[in-house]
Amino acid sequence: MAMIKVDNLAVAYGHGQNALKVVKDVSFEVAKGETFGLVGESGCGKSTVLGALAGRNKTWSGSVVIDGEAANPKRTKSQLAKQQMVFQDPFGSIHPRHTIGRTLLEPLEIHGLDRRQERIEEVLRDVGLPHNFRYRFPHQLSGGQRQRVAIARALILKPRILLLDEPTSALDVSIQAEILNLLKDLREREHLTYVLVSHDMAVIAHLCDRVAVMQDGVFVEVTTRENLLKGEVAHPYTQTLLDGSRGYVPARQRRGLQSVGHA
Numbered sequence: 054m055a056m057i058k059v060d061n062l063a064v065a066y067g068h069g070q071n072a073l074k075v076v077k078d079v080s081f082e083v084a085k086g087e088t089f090g091l092v093g094e095s096g097c098g099k100s101t102v103l104g105a106l107a108g109r110n111k112t113w114s115g116s117v118v119i120d121g122e123a124a125n126p127k128r129t130k131s132q133l134a135k136q137q138m139v140f141q142d143p144f145g146s147i148h149p150r151h152t153i154g155r156t157l158l159e160p161l162e163i164h165g166l167d168r169r170q171e172r173i174e175e176v177l178r179d180v181g182l183p184h185n186f187r188y189r190f191p192h193q194l195s196g197g198q199r200q201r202v203a204i205a206r207a208l209i210l211k212p213r214i215l216l217l218d219e220p221t222s223a224l225d226v227s228i229q230a231e232i233l234n235l236l237k238d239l240r241e242r243e244h245l246t247y248v249l250v251s252h253d254m255a256v257i258a259h260l261c262d263r264v265a266v267m268q269d270g271v272f273v274e275v276t277t278r279e280n281l282l283k284g285e286v287a288h289p290y291t292q293t294l295l296d297g298s299r300g301y302v303p304a305r306q307r308r309g310l311q312s313v314g315h316a
């Protein structure tokens with residue numbers, strides 16, 4: 054059974070004649086444990102698809118089924134806990150004046166979970182941070198450490214799905230490899246399913262099993278990682294994206310992304 058099944062998803066912003074259709078009739082499935090990528094240039098609707106899956110965007114139509122359960126635009130608490138988002142900019146998504154411990158405590162309180170201190174220690178360990186980081190503030194951490202905290206906050210509710218919106222694009226290349234490696238490890242260890250938005254073919258090719266290429270609110274092609282790496286793609290727009298990343302991809306791979314891809 055698919056972990057995520059989306060049929061005829063459409064999203065518009067605004068109403069009536071001013072409505073702007075940004076996602077038009079998109080359908081796809083993501084298997085349990087799979088990483089499904091969404092790639093395309095800025096404004097094509099990638100984050101909007103992710104927002105509808107996450108329950109953040111409530112103005113969509115179509116059908117979204119998550120783990121066998123139909124998801125209405127308004128979700129229950131347990132449905133919301135099942136998928137968590139990680140954003141590009143951890144500084145923007147973590148409260149700057151809260152300690153890391155408080156940031157991690159908040160979702161546990163909202164969802165009424167027990168063993169709170171133990172869970173905080175466990176999740177810090179899972180993302181490779183020392184347990185005394187709970188006493189630190191975001192400005193005392195590096196960019197990579199802050200993104201680890203954002204991943205920890207997403208994981209603390211034990212979700213089945215992570216929705217990753219450009220999770221490494223604000224980081225230095227060397228740190229990007231570390232974070233991608235961590236995401237790979239966590240996916241195996243926790244049997245997670247990912248949907249990953251990126252404009253970066255190198256990131257897509259290293260983490261995703263399959264990828265949907267988006268242009269102007271529609272999928273122009275859904276292809277596999279193998280086909281991307283071989284350059285065997287069907288749609289001219291996918292080819293354009295690949296051509297744009299050529300030269301860049303091998304350079305990044307030499308700096309460690311390739312080893313991440315085969316870790």
Ligand SMILES: Nc1ncnc2c1ncn2[C@@H]1O[C@H](COP(=O)(O)OP(=O)(O)OP(=O)(O)O)[C@@H](O)[C@H]1O
Pocket residue numbers: 066067073075093094095096097098099100101102252
């Ligand atoms: N809340 C909103 N209200 C009105 N228009 C919006 C809103 N959010 C996004 N849009 C518009 O919808 C379109 C798709 O945006 P979206 O963020 O989904 O694209 P994207 O492919 O993820 O791009 P980016 O990589 O720049 O985030 C864009 O034209 C954007 O300006």
